[in-house]
Amino acid sequence: MRLHRWLAVAAMVAAGALPAMAGVAIFSKANLSDLSTAVDPTDGAWGVASATVAEGRTIVVLNVKGLDAEQTGRTLGAHVHIGPCVAGAGAAALGHYNSLAGGISPDTEVWLDFTITAGGTGHAQAVVPFEIDSGTARSIVIHRDPTAAVTGVAGPRLACIPLEF
Secondary structure, eight states, X not given: OHHHHHHHHHHHHHTTSSOOOOSEEEEEEEEOEEOOSSOOTTTTOEEEEEEEEETTEEEEXXXXXXXXXXXXXXXXXXXXXXSOOOTTOGXXXXXXXXXXXXXXXXXXXXXXXXXXXXXXXXXXXXXXXXXXXXXXOOEEEEESSOOOTTTOOOOSEEEEEEOOO
């Protein structure tokens, strides 16, 4: 499955959909850490996340499987956070990674909202105009709601996948 995803990314680069980059690449495959005590669409799900950092940009790809297919069509917010995943302790993930203090937008943060498919999957990709420095971000947090365009807020934290920059 991993090879299939990397081949798909390589095809997107070749087609010009993603820029070709040589730089730091990171990868994570894990069961999602449950951050919520309530039943939600991420319970029991797992994910694969990757990032490439180079040439003044960061590309982040998130794929989630095992989502509640009864929630098909529902959009969940997701963002790169500076803290780690700690099951049952959503606050441990701290805040969103932000490349510019005071500016909140998809150009200063990594927003990875996705819509749950009938197969119980979700996919998101972001290409941002900044490099995330090593040691400054540690996770991707999935939130209950889509990201609000003006504030970057996406509701309570449901789940988390580690992605150590």
